[in-house]
Amino acid sequence: MSADTTGLIDELRRALGDDAVLTGGDIGDRTRSDASQTGRHLPKAVLRPATVDAVATALRVCNAHRQSVVPQGGLTGLAGGASPQAGDFALSLERLTGIEEIDEAAQTMTVKAGTPLEVAQKAAEAAGFLLAIDLGARGSCQIGGNLSTNAGGIRVIRHGVTRDNVLGLEVALADGTVLTMLNKMVKNNTGYDLRQLFIGAEGTLGIITRAVLRLKPLPEGRATALLALASYDDVVRLLKRAQRELGGLSAFEAMWRSYFSVTAKAENIPLFAEEPDFAVIIETEGADQAAPLEAFLEGALTDGLINDALIAQSEKERRAFWIVREGLVMDRLPSIVNLDVSLAIGDLGRFAEACDAALKARFAEAYVSFYGHIGDSNMHIAVSVAGASEADLHEIDEIVYRIVAQYHGSISAEHGIGTxxxxxxxxxxxxxxxxxxxxxxxxxxxxxxxxxxxxxxx
Amino acid sequence: MSADTTGLIDELRRALGDDAVLTGGDIGDRTRSDASQTGRHLPKAVLRPATVDAVATALRVCNAHRQSVVPQGGLTGLAGGASPQAGDFALSLERLTGIEEIDEAAQTMTVKAGTPLEVAQKAAEAAGFLLAIDLGARGSCQIGGNLSTNAGGIRVIRHGVTRDNVLGLEVALADGTVLTMLNKMVKNNTGYDLRQLFIGAEGTLGIITRAVLRLKPLPEGRATALLALASYDDVVRLLKRAQRELGGLSAFEAMWRSYFSVTAKAENIPLFAEEPDFAVIIETEGADQAAPLEAFLEGALTDGLINDALIAQSEKERRAFWIVREGLVMDRLPSIVNLDVSLAIGDLGRFAEACDAALKARFAEAYVSFYGHIGDSNMHIAVSVAGASEADLHEIDEIVYRIVAQYHGSISAEHGIGTxxxxxxxxxxxxxxxxxxxxxxxxxxxxxxxxxxxxxxx
Structure with a gap:
C-alpha cells in the first residue's frame, strides 16, 4: 500500500475513466463490510471497471504501485473476505454484469462476474434450464463471489458444489494478465486445471471476470416430506436408503430437536403431535415424484426407520417445512453465533453431543442447536449465550473448532475463511x-x- | 539427472531396502513405455516403495541429488506420460496397494495409489456400493494413475469425471513433503483446494499416494437401447430430451455411420435393416428402467426424432451393442490413429465434417470415422491411412488439432498430454x-x- 495515492488515483482515472474511480465522499458506506458486519475500514478508493479489459488495467496499475485490492461482489459473505483492510482499494464487479450466452446444445451459460445469482437463475429458467447453484442470498450475491467462495447451498446433494457447476472461467491476475479459459466441455485434460485454483480462493489469487456455468434440465416437479426419527444413526440409515431408492433426491436436511423445537414454536408451525429427537426434510425433483416418495416412506415406516411422516400437500405446506429449517428466528436470540462446519457423515451425531457438552461445560446457560445439509456432510451450529463478550464469542469458536479438528473435520463447509x-x-x-x-x-x-x-x- | 548414480543408488538402498531398488538386469522391459508404445528408454533404476513414508524418502533423496523420477502405475496411459526419458528413475507404485477403509456412512473408500482400479471396484461392490470411476483398462490401470490423468471413462454423464469422484488425496511432493488431505466431506471450503492441482497433473507436481474416493449406491438394474437417427442435430435434440426425461441416464454414445458400419460388419452384428447416418446407445441405471425407457423411445419415435429403436432383451444383446461401440476391430486397420478430443456439444457435427474433408484432402484414401461420449462433449476419431509414414501420422494429428483449435476445443478429452x-x-x-x-x-x-x-x- 502506498501512503500517498494521489498519483495512482490520477493514473487510474486516466486509464479507466472518472466514473470508474470513486474516492472520498463518493465511497458508499456499504463498501466497509460484507454481511459478517466485521469490516472496520472504508476502502481508500472504489474501482468500478465495466469491462474485462478495465479489470485487467486496474490490476496492472495497482500492481505497479503495490496497491492492495479487495474484490467486492454482492457483499453477502459471512467470513469477512470482502471487507477492506486499512489502505485497500475496493474493486467492485457491479458494472461487469450480464449474461453473454446460453448455449442450449452444450447446456451452458456464459456470464459476467458481477451478475446477481438470481438474475442468472431466472435467465436459465426462461431458456428452460436450471442453474443449480443456489443459496439464500441469491437476490444480492454475485456469480463472481459465489465462485470465489465456492459457496455451497441447498442443492448440493443432487447437483454438486459450486465448483462442480463451473466448466469455464476467466480470471484477471494481479499483474493484469487475463486467463480466458471459457471452456464448455465436460471433459478436458490438457494440463493443469487452472480453473480450480481460483474457485474458492476468495480473490487472493486472481479476480474472476467471467464464467461458463453448467445448466441442467429444469425439473418438472417435486415432492417434499418432513419426517420424525429417533436417533442420528437412523438419520444416516435413512440417508443411505434415500440415496439408493430415490433417483431424484435433491435435499436431505436434518434438524436436531434443540433446533426445530425452537424454530417451529417461534413460527407457530406445529409439526408432529409428539416431538421427535430428529426431524428430516426430504425433497425429490422430477416428474411424478409423489408416488415413489410415498412408497419410500411407507417402507421406512414399516421398517421402523422413521416414526412419522408428513408429505407436503401444497406449496404452502412445503414452505412451512422449509421455514422451520431456515430458522430465521434464530437471529433474534441474543449474541447468536452461527458456525458452519463439516465432518464425515457418520461422525456428526457424536460430534454434536461432544460440542453440546463442551459448550455447556463452559457456558452453563448456553443455548446450543444443530441442523444442516447432512447429505453433504455439512452441519450448522447455532449457539446463543446471553450477554456474551467479544472474548466469549471467540471462545465459542475455539471450543467448536477444537472438536472439529479432533474429528479431522472442516472449520468451514460453505462460508469460506476470509478474516x-x-x-x-x-x-x-x-x-x-x-x-x-x-x-x-x-x-x-x-x-x-x-x-x-x-x-x-x- | 546425475551422470554417475552409484552413490545415489547406494543411498536409496540403505533408505528403502534392497528389494525396493532395482537396477541393471532386474529392470523389467515393460517399464520402458506406457500403452502408447512410444517409450524408448529403460529407467536407470526402478524404485518400489511399499509405504507412503518410503515414497517420501525416495523423493527426498532423489531431489537432493537432482535425480529425475517418472511415476509408473499400470502403464496403461496412451500419451507417453509414464514412459521414462533418458536418465529417469521410475517410481513404481505397485507395492503401495490395498484398500484401507470403506466408510459406509460417508460412502467413501480410502485406497492406496497402486491398487488396480478393478480391485477397488470389486471391493466397493462387495460392500454394496458403486465406484463410478471406470474405463476399459480397469484390470491393469491403478487408482494413482487414474487420478493423475483424470482419466474419464464411460459413466461420466451420470457420475462426473474422475475429479468429481475424489474427496480426499494424499500426495508426496518433490522434496519428500507429504500432504495428507484425506478429506471425506463433500463440502470443505478451507483455503485453496490443493487436491485439484494434482488430479490430472500426470505426476509433474507430486506423486499421489492415497485417495478418498466417493462411492455411490449400487444401481439395481439397467436398460439399454440402440437407436437410428438421421442427423447430428437430431442426436443433440435426443440428448437434451434424454437428460430431461430419463432420470437414470448413464450413457449416451453416438456413432457416425463411418464408424458403426465398419465395426458392426466386422463383428458380424446386424443392427438395422437400413443403415442410418447416426446410431446412438442409450443406457439408464436404476430399478425398473425398462418401462420409462420404452415410453421415452415411443415419444421420440412419434416425434420423428429417431427412426428406429432396438431395446436389449438380454445381457447378450446389450453386450452386442457395446461391442459395436467399443470397435476393437478398428485396431486391425493399417496405421490406425485414435484421436481423443472434446468440443462444445453443438459443434461436434460440423467439426466432424470439417475434419473428414481436411483429412481426405490431404490423404485421399484415408479412412476417417467418428464416435464418442457425446453427452460429455467427447469425440474420438479413428483415422487409417495405409502405408502412412511417421511424418504422415504427425500430419494427421496436426490437421485435426488445428481444427480443434478453431472450435476452441480440447486436444485431449481423456487421455492427457504426456509427451x-x-x-x-x-x-x-x-x-x-x-x-x-x-x-x-x-x-x-x-x-x-x-x-x-x-x-x-x-
Whole structure:
C-alpha cells in the first residue's frame, strides 16, 4: 500500500475513466463490510471497471504501485473476505454484469462476474434450464463471489458444489494478465486445471471476470416430506436408503430437536403431535415424484426407520417445512453465533453431543442447536449465550473448532475463511498445506496485492 | 539427472531396502513405455516403495541429488506420460496397494495409489456400493494413475469425471513433503483446494499416494437401447430430451455411420435393416428402467426424432451393442490413429465434417470415422491411412488439432498430454496459461525432478 495515492488515483482515472474511480465522499458506506458486519475500514478508493479489459488495467496499475485490492461482489459473505483492510482499494464487479450466452446444445451459460445469482437463475429458467447453484442470498450475491467462495447451498446433494457447476472461467491476475479459459466441455485434460485454483480462493489469487456455468434440465416437479426419527444413526440409515431408492433426491436436511423445537414454536408451525429427537426434510425433483416418495416412506415406516411422516400437500405446506429449517428466528436470540462446519457423515451425531457438552461445560446457560445439509456432510451450529463478550464469542469458536479438528473435520463447509476463520485455519489444514498455499500465492501474486490478510494466516 | 548414480543408488538402498531398488538386469522391459508404445528408454533404476513414508524418502533423496523420477502405475496411459526419458528413475507404485477403509456412512473408500482400479471396484461392490470411476483398462490401470490423468471413462454423464469422484488425496511432493488431505466431506471450503492441482497433473507436481474416493449406491438394474437417427442435430435434440426425461441416464454414445458400419460388419452384428447416418446407445441405471425407457423411445419415435429403436432383451444383446461401440476391430486397420478430443456439444457435427474433408484432402484414401461420449462433449476419431509414414501420422494429428483449435476445443478429452500431445498443447491452452502452469511447477518442484518433459512444452 502506498501512503500517498494521489498519483495512482490520477493514473487510474486516466486509464479507466472518472466514473470508474470513486474516492472520498463518493465511497458508499456499504463498501466497509460484507454481511459478517466485521469490516472496520472504508476502502481508500472504489474501482468500478465495466469491462474485462478495465479489470485487467486496474490490476496492472495497482500492481505497479503495490496497491492492495479487495474484490467486492454482492457483499453477502459471512467470513469477512470482502471487507477492506486499512489502505485497500475496493474493486467492485457491479458494472461487469450480464449474461453473454446460453448455449442450449452444450447446456451452458456464459456470464459476467458481477451478475446477481438470481438474475442468472431466472435467465436459465426462461431458456428452460436450471442453474443449480443456489443459496439464500441469491437476490444480492454475485456469480463472481459465489465462485470465489465456492459457496455451497441447498442443492448440493443432487447437483454438486459450486465448483462442480463451473466448466469455464476467466480470471484477471494481479499483474493484469487475463486467463480466458471459457471452456464448455465436460471433459478436458490438457494440463493443469487452472480453473480450480481460483474457485474458492476468495480473490487472493486472481479476480474472476467471467464464467461458463453448467445448466441442467429444469425439473418438472417435486415432492417434499418432513419426517420424525429417533436417533442420528437412523438419520444416516435413512440417508443411505434415500440415496439408493430415490433417483431424484435433491435435499436431505436434518434438524436436531434443540433446533426445530425452537424454530417451529417461534413460527407457530406445529409439526408432529409428539416431538421427535430428529426431524428430516426430504425433497425429490422430477416428474411424478409423489408416488415413489410415498412408497419410500411407507417402507421406512414399516421398517421402523422413521416414526412419522408428513408429505407436503401444497406449496404452502412445503414452505412451512422449509421455514422451520431456515430458522430465521434464530437471529433474534441474543449474541447468536452461527458456525458452519463439516465432518464425515457418520461422525456428526457424536460430534454434536461432544460440542453440546463442551459448550455447556463452559457456558452453563448456553443455548446450543444443530441442523444442516447432512447429505453433504455439512452441519450448522447455532449457539446463543446471553450477554456474551467479544472474548466469549471467540471462545465459542475455539471450543467448536477444537472438536472439529479432533474429528479431522472442516472449520468451514460453505462460508469460506476470509478474516474470521483465518487464524483457525490450522485446525483444518496442516502446516505443509499452508506452506504450499503460500508458495502458490507467491507464484501468482508476488507483490501480494490481491486481498491481503484473507484466507492465509499471517 | 546425475551422470554417475552409484552413490545415489547406494543411498536409496540403505533408505528403502534392497528389494525396493532395482537396477541393471532386474529392470523389467515393460517399464520402458506406457500403452502408447512410444517409450524408448529403460529407467536407470526402478524404485518400489511399499509405504507412503518410503515414497517420501525416495523423493527426498532423489531431489537432493537432482535425480529425475517418472511415476509408473499400470502403464496403461496412451500419451507417453509414464514412459521414462533418458536418465529417469521410475517410481513404481505397485507395492503401495490395498484398500484401507470403506466408510459406509460417508460412502467413501480410502485406497492406496497402486491398487488396480478393478480391485477397488470389486471391493466397493462387495460392500454394496458403486465406484463410478471406470474405463476399459480397469484390470491393469491403478487408482494413482487414474487420478493423475483424470482419466474419464464411460459413466461420466451420470457420475462426473474422475475429479468429481475424489474427496480426499494424499500426495508426496518433490522434496519428500507429504500432504495428507484425506478429506471425506463433500463440502470443505478451507483455503485453496490443493487436491485439484494434482488430479490430472500426470505426476509433474507430486506423486499421489492415497485417495478418498466417493462411492455411490449400487444401481439395481439397467436398460439399454440402440437407436437410428438421421442427423447430428437430431442426436443433440435426443440428448437434451434424454437428460430431461430419463432420470437414470448413464450413457449416451453416438456413432457416425463411418464408424458403426465398419465395426458392426466386422463383428458380424446386424443392427438395422437400413443403415442410418447416426446410431446412438442409450443406457439408464436404476430399478425398473425398462418401462420409462420404452415410453421415452415411443415419444421420440412419434416425434420423428429417431427412426428406429432396438431395446436389449438380454445381457447378450446389450453386450452386442457395446461391442459395436467399443470397435476393437478398428485396431486391425493399417496405421490406425485414435484421436481423443472434446468440443462444445453443438459443434461436434460440423467439426466432424470439417475434419473428414481436411483429412481426405490431404490423404485421399484415408479412412476417417467418428464416435464418442457425446453427452460429455467427447469425440474420438479413428483415422487409417495405409502405408502412412511417421511424418504422415504427425500430419494427421496436426490437421485435426488445428481444427480443434478453431472450435476452441480440447486436444485431449481423456487421455492427457504426456509427451505425445505436449507440443500441441498450445492449440488448446494460451501462452498465459502455460506461463501460469510453469510458475506452479516451479513453486512445487523447483528442481524439476518430477516427470520432466511431460505435459509442459519445453
Amino acid at each position: 474470521l476463520k483465518r487464524d483457525y485455519l490450522g485446525y483444518s489444514r496442516k502446516p505443509e498445506e499452508l506452506d504450499v498455499m503460500r508458495r502458490i500465492k507467491t507464484a501468482l501474486d508476488p507483490n501480494g496485492i490481491l486481498n491481503p490478510g484473507k484466507v492465509l494466516p499471517v | 505425445l500431445k505436449r507440443d500441441y498443447l498450445g492449440y488448446s491452452r494460451k501462452p498465459e496459461e502455460l506461463d501460469v502452469m510453469r510458475r506452479i511447477k516451479t513453486a512445487l518442484d523447483p528442481n524439476g525432478i518430477l516427470n520432466p518433459g511431460k505435459v509442459l512444452p519445453v
